[in-house]
Amino acid sequence: MLMSPTVRTSLIFTAIAVVGLFFADIAITSANPWKDLGRFFLGVVTPDFFSTEGLATALLRTVAFAFVGVALGSVCGFLLALIYRAYPIRIFCAFIRSIHELFWALIFLQFFGFHPLTGVLAIAIPYSGIFAKVYSEILEEADPEPGRLLPPGTSVISAFLYARIPDCWVQIRTYTAYRLECGLRSSAILGFVGLPTLGFYMESAFSQGHYSEAGAMLILFYVLIATLPLWVKPKLLPVYLLGAPFFLGDGMPIIWGNVTRFFTQDIVPSPLRGEQDWAGMGTWLGDLFVNQALPGIWNTVILTQIALVATGIIALLAFPLISSHFGGPVRRTSGHVFLVILRSTPEYILAYILLQLWGPSMLPAVVALALHNGGIIGHLIGRQSSTIALRPDAPHGVNRYTYELVPRVYRSFLAFLFYRWEIIMRETAILGILGIYTLGFYVDSAIQNIQFDKAMVLILITALLNIGVDILGRFIRKKLALQTMPTC
């Protein structure tokens, strides 16, 4: 069994993560971690929905930013999908989606300020890249036969609308709806950099120790996501789309001078401003690389690898919770609720909460990433395992788990895991903003020190790292002949 390529790959990755643990900074540094955790849970079970009048506005803004951002992203993504075959377009899309929403927000904040456009573009740009890729994959899978049968002389648009779109429509709709859910999460965490969404209020509630208020926000957020199918109906969609732009808030006006300055001065590497000192440029880059980029990359990679394996473990442990081969309906329903909560909590918020409670180290980040991503993958393979028909005399309990189910779902489990590898890395980098020494930490500090030139180079490096892992993940999936659907 050890010779099977999937098992070998898993063992190699586990070994890397174990070695990584020796280098990682894993500790609970706060004085009273369990007491804080207890107070937090107390806050969640005694939510206070009426403490701030801002709560309703925050929810409204969160929804508005999600709708406008995702709608803009899906339209642009669809147009890009039509020309996705062109290599430069592929690279462009890979690039824009490799930069996390929060990084985009940090960039736009520097020149648009707290204008609604910052939040909308921060969601729309990376989502365009993702939509372009997935839409083009969906369009490619459409049955080509009807198109071949069309009479010659049919216009390109008619052919596309009749022979292509109907076949993909359901998939496009499902995926876009799924992305809207992701958009709500993205929109909520944009508050952590100061936009008027849920994260903003959550951060202030937390920092003041108002756990009941924070609990109320979390609960409302879950309700918002869980009821998504109830209030997002095809017929209501035009109303939402037309209405959403009016609920983004006014923010601050754009100062165009800042925009010009940002592009002509701020992001120009400092040795090149004024008289162009190319020799100084070398030292500047070298310095940036050794002192910020390398430690950032090192920590990002270590944290990613540990979180990846932890995600896998959580997913394998969690999937029986919803699998129809274990437990009764009561346990399965509670399992569903548990996994939906894990899935719906943005890893950034989870990491933020744990960081507040346990103090700064890699541990909260690993736990947050593993819980969120493990919840998603556990949900997917749990659902898949329920479709497996076992023989009537199949063993029960642990034997059923180890002999009947895990071997059957293991390949798709690995496929999902490697698919999410790049996503985990993107998240890992961004968690640096919370004070863990990954690339995001150095980006954030550079921005704090008004060194946008350095911040841009570091964001670029982060993007390249993500693209690299994406390629590697795809290579491994291809090598092991693993397939996934894009809705993960």
Added chain:
Amino acid sequence: MSGFDLTGLTASFGGERVIGPLSLHVQEGERVALVGRSGAGKSTLISLIHQQVGRQSSLVPQNLGLVEALPVFHNVYMGQLDANATWYNIVSLIRPFARDTRAVKTLLDELTLPEKVWVPAASLSGGQRQRVAIARALYRNSELLLADEPVSALDGPMAHLVMKLLSERFRTSVVALHDVELALAYCTRIVGIQDGQVALDEPSEKLTPADITPLY
């Protein structure tokens, strides 16, 4: 001109020749039946002809090529997408025009599918799907029919009805058929295919079922 004159037709599959080289001359007004064992190369020959004669023909492929998510009306209407302006097609996708609906309904009446106009193709039975593909070919209104087992999923009387309709509406046709009786009844010429070659080529009136059986 709906006849054609093709020579040197060949097709290979994975390095192995499955068809030809063979020649086929079909005159306007002829109704040709391609007969032969399954795997003899009939389907390949049909698609080769389709490639060669350009697309000025109505094709009914074996897998039908329906758009599953669209209603029957649109699947049939697709046969004339070239006849209308793009804006007209876009509007039709959302709300079809009465005159097209009438035309399609008449056609479906003849194929005894009248109540299925607005049902998505995906929810039809095998025989109904086959008739939708035939309706699309008829709606196309071209002179030459190329069809690959167009009545394989239809029961006896329905198969006769459809074959009759096809022979009335198309001036020239090449139809792959495994049912020898239908071939002799509705076609003017029988071409037998064996191992990728023409093994028999005679007018139907000179043949009896017994002459064709050796091909199977």
